[in-house]
Amino acid sequence: xxxxxxxxxxxxxxxxxxxxxxxxxxxxxxxxxxxxxxxxxxxxxxxxxxxxxxxxxxxxxxxxxxxxxxxxxxxxxxxxxxxxxxxxxxxxxxxxxxxxxxxxxxxxx
Amino acid sequence: xxxxxxxxxxxxxxxxxxxxxxxxxxxxxxxxxxxxxxxxxxxxxxxxxxxxxxxxxxxxxxxxxxxxxxxxxxxxxxxxxxxxxxxxxxxxxxxxxxxxxxxxxxxxxxxxxxx
Numbered sequence: 001x002x003x004x005x006x007x008x009x010x011x012x013x014x015x016x017x018x019x020x021x022x023x024x025x026x027x028x029x030x031x032x033x034x035x036x037x038x039x040x041x042x043x044x045x046x047x048x049x050x051x052x053x054x055x056x057x058x059x060x061x062x063x064x065x066x067x068x069x070x071x072x073x074x075x076x077x078x079x080x081x082x083x084x085x086x087x088x089x090x091x092x093x094x095x096x097x098x099x100x101x102x103x104x105x106x107x108x109x
Numbered sequence: 110x111x112x113x114x115x116x117x118x119x120x121x122x123x124x125x126x127x128x129x130x131x132x133x134x135x136x137x138x139x140x141x142x143x144x145x146x147x148x149x150x151x152x153x154x155x156x157x158x159x160x161x162x163x164x165x166x167x168x169x170x171x172x173x174x175x176x177x178x179x180x181x182x183x184x185x186x187x188x189x190x191x192x193x194x195x196x197x198x199x200x201x202x203x204x205x206x207x208x209x210x211x212x213x214x215x216x217x218x219x220x221x222x223x224x
Contacts, residue, residue, distance in 0.1 A: 042218070043217055043218050046212035049212075094207050095165070102151070
């Protein structure tokens, strides 16, 4: 499986934008970039996914580097409810999700 | 909004006992999964299930584990003879398919404590 590297933790102020990085230098051409998050005491939750182009949805934006070796999940205005572990996962789409350690995001009021 | 439901939320069992964890996936979904998360560790894949059979399983999913879809709505994980190291949160998930853009929906989990 292609591997991802994420910072262990990040901190943000409430109402500020947050940029969560993910490196995936060994990504293959068929790998999609998925982001999930896990709020405290809950199951993982889908956030967004993309292949080559930047993507936006109601939760977040995904910016993908031109060479696809890195991507950034952008939360436009962090709220206290966004405090969670964020997982960047590569998958060709026909295999189950494999979770790494993710980035623990803390949001400060 | 449709959701994956898991019962019970917390199960305590004695070592060596059998446990069955239950899940009701989202009704039109075709793929079903079990994951587990030992306290403080990452979410680990156990097994995926499609068309009434296991489609993929991890090394963790040994002969002590089994899955079943006994009717049109439930999806169960059975651990035959529990060990202390089986203590973990167990998450069920389902998805419409297994292709691109098919998001997996996870339940709230069952906390299994083996004593």
